[in-house]
Amino acid sequence: MVSTRTKRWQEQTGGVVNPSDPARRVKLLAETSVAEVWGVDRRLSAQPAEQEITTVADLAGTDAQAQRKRFSMALEKTARELRNIACLMRQT
Secondary structure, three states: OOOHHHHHHHHHOOOOOOOOOOHHHHHHHHOOEEEHHOOHHHHHHHHHHHHOEEHHHHHHOHHHHHHHHHHHHHHHHHHHHHHOOOOOOOOO
C-alpha cells in the first residue's frame, strides 16, 4: 500500500511516504481504496463495498472479528494490522 502511494505521490513526497507519522497515516488510510490492500482481491473488495467499506480507513475501523466471520481470517488480520495490532509472532 505504501509503495503504491509512494509512486503516485512521487512529486509531492520525493519518493518517501512515512506511515509512522500519525497525520500522514490518517491521510494514507483515508485516500487508499480497500482494493489496493495486499490480501484483499477484487472479488473481496466488492463485498466490503456493500458494507460501505471502500477505503482502508473504513476497513481499519471495522470490527475485526466480524470481518473474520463474514469473509476470512486473513481479512480479520488485515483489519487488525491496519490498526497497528501485530498478528504474527516474531521468532528469535
